[in-house]
Amino acid sequence: MLKNYFKIAFRNLSKQKGYTFINTAGLAIGMGICLFLVLLIQYAVTMDKHHENSDRIYLLADAITQQNGSVLDVGISPAPWGNQLKQEFPEIEKSVRLLDNGGNVRYGKKILRQGITYVDEGIFEVFTYPFKYGTAEGALSRPNSIVLTEDMSIRYFADENPIGKFLLVDDEPFEITGVLAKRHPQNSFYYNALASFSSLDENDYPEINNWRSHNLFTYILLREGANPESIEAGFSDFVAKNVGEDYVKRYRPYLVDLEDLFLHSDLYGQRWDSLEISYIYIFAAIGLLILFIACINFINLATAQGMKRAREIGVRKVLGAYKKQLVFQFVAEALLLSTLAVIIAIVLVELALPWFNDIADWSVTANYLSNPFYLFSIAAIVVLVGTLAGAYPAFFMSAFRPVKVLKGDQVTENGKSWMKNSLVVTQFSVAIFLIISSASVENQLTYIKEKDLGFQQSDMYVSTIPGSRSIQEMETIRGELFKIPGVAEVSYSSNIPGEEAGRRTQFYPEGNLQEDGLRINNYSVDPYFLTQFEIELIQGRDFSINLASDTVSSIIINEAAARKFGWEQPIGKTITQRFNDEAPRKYEVVGVVKDFHFETLHTTIQPLVLFSDPGRFFDISIKLRNAEIAPLTEQIDEVIKAFNNGIPAWHYFLEEDIADEYTTEVVIAEMLRYFTYLTLFIACLGLLGLVSFTVINRKKEIGIRKVLGASITGLVQVLSFHFIKLVFVGFLVGAPLAYFLINEWLKSFAYSNAPGISIFVGAGILTVLIAFLTIGYQTVKAALANPVESLKNE
């Protein structure tokens, strides 16, 4: 019997090629998107879970109450805390600190600037890092030991085993005690090399004894069964006892589950990748919606197809088939089709993954053998789609009355047209929703790209000059750089706008007597900086190369700072700065610059103070003329290398670097765009299928209308109007929904461009146009048909 079902299913599918194509293509795309999102979401939620103890590892975070009362959540903590916590809380099995630092790392003639992370030796007991060479035990127990990542090992030693060799980190020898195996792709944080924390010299790094300076990461491993909340409950006593009673209100430390870091954290100072969890929800919803509309197609088409098969059903019933057997037969057919579709879907996913991994910089793969969840999803999707989408047509068809269908009566879905109509409306609501969302996201990205950030970013080549240098030496470097034709301007600074917030220190502005002062971002820039970056000076003067006093006693502030300090006339006012344990210094405001976006557009422009302290000139920005970029940058790199003991420096183009800040948004825009195309395609397939069946069902009516003198255009109108009406209703549902959700999304930007009416109108017109093109061919063909043919058939 089963054989008979499948035989007839196969023959039906191969006979009705158009129908099979529409159904399979729609389902395959819907399933493909779903499976693709299953892999993506699975990848995101299992981030960092490959560590054996991942469920017991926590990051020590702190909620710091600032002077203005706002709370800053930071992922970094003071160096002495971790060890002390372990001593006071028996539930803590281990605590390890990670301190990032950079250095010139030399082996033989090879010198590269590398990030080095100083870690406590217990790191390998907390995190699971398999070793390629050497073992975890004792690897970092002595000072000046270093464990390299595989990448860094290859950089210096190619395939050689480097254990026992010495690297010079800023001229200090470090013994290589191990090489880590290839980095697990689902590690949300990166290292180059791990050096023993005991190598750090207290004189060079006084912060390691400072109980109030949040500057490194502390990870805590709890004992099995320990409850993090009970530890957190003891934190305020911990602060009172070790940091000071005054700090209980300011510092509220807490623990963040390692497994939650990727999706649930937005902590100041974090240096790991993260993704907002809401994106996961949004994409899961989109995946299900698309699958849903593909199922709608299936239901509609199978039902319409069922009318064509009414006779077969009637015959089977006359010959003794029970209703149950017929239901089973049609569900079996649906399962066959959904199996076919899932095979195509799997191929589509395989094609989409490299594209996605490239734009998102992830490493998602469909490891069929080691990923039972994915296999389960595939099976579940086949069964779910097959039975759910197959059930309605199956019950509908098996209810045909043989007496009627065998007599050749036209089978119609009496009273069921509301269902079909609402299905079409749903499809187009989703399609319109996606079109508007996608266009709005693109709109916002264009806005970001084109927004005047208040400073010049194009043709700006940025390099680093590590170490303190004399002003004379910096002038020499400038001179050398200017010898390269194509170099237009050169300036030094501690930070580059558009990238990072810069250092935050305590300021006591004149007339503001708050005890704690204000923590404000500050840069150090040379006298050429403002001109080069075209940052507008609106009051006072720029730093001057001729005034040596500018480097020690003058500052420039931005408008936001002037507002913050409550100064109408800032020029001539003074500010006192305190930085760690240094003696307080007094500065005079000499200029005010127009606000510029020194951080991303996610945040509003904060107060900023500009110094001109050459001791902090780490970055060198070179403005290029429109020249051949490649040879130019090579020459620049050579000049800088020559002044840096032959060590090549980091370098990049500012414009690209700023664009990188919005990677997540770009990836989302790309995904949304493709999802929109596919959804529109599925919706049109569905419409096409429905129209062709409608045309068949109304053949007699068309014939009669023609005999009675209807014109071709009149007929096309009659046939199309109904569908266009449904698309329009879809618009009325989808558009407000998109408007609402997009506005929510835009709230994550401090500066956003709400989608204009043109996007909504455009989406509506586009959809109606596409729908009209889809149904046009069928309706025109039907209208042109000879009425004699259609009436004879009846």
Added chain:
Amino acid sequence: MIQAKNLKKIYSTEEVETTALNNVNIEIKEGEFVAIMGPSGCGKSTLLNIMGLLDNPTSGEYHFLGHEVSQHSERERAQLRKGNIGFIFQSFNLIDELTVFENVELPLLYLGISADERKEKAEAALERMSMMHRRNHFPQQLSGGQQQRVAIARAVVANAKLILADEPTGNLDSDHGNEVMKVLAELNEQGTTIVMVTHSPHDADYAMRVIHLFDGHVVTENMQEGFHV
């Protein structure tokens, strides 16, 4: 074999009630060949559907093989129908996606008969209708007369005791029509009870008895005097 007492069938829509059968009393004995005649809309097909257990009467009694079935559910009727009643339609109603052999085999599938036995029986039925050479063809590849012979093979394959034929020659030219009528007459001679609805007095001549319906009533019942063989 068949006893109908005061059969009534009323089709009702929201506004109209149409009486298709009104107090019809009929008895058909095993081995009979009965033709039902009458103008369009007189209730012939309705009567045939009730006899074939495809439909229930609105009121009255209907006994089939000794069972009172007028109030049976669809499932019970299907149960009784299987293997006992064969159908022949004006438009053949073969399934286009199945081959000649598979069409004939279909009733046996629903009876749950084993594959070997199905093959044997279906081949025997096709042999009987001289259609074995076409067993692997699809219905559209056959002439109308051949299609109807396949339909007859399908009707007899399960050794049905009763064959109901609804204008079996209606879609055929006279040569093919005669051919089909001869096959039916042969089946009747071999003991199968046949009830046939027809417009054609020529076809009705093959029957032993002709029942005339008019507006849902039986108006006359004639015994035929002689048979064309």
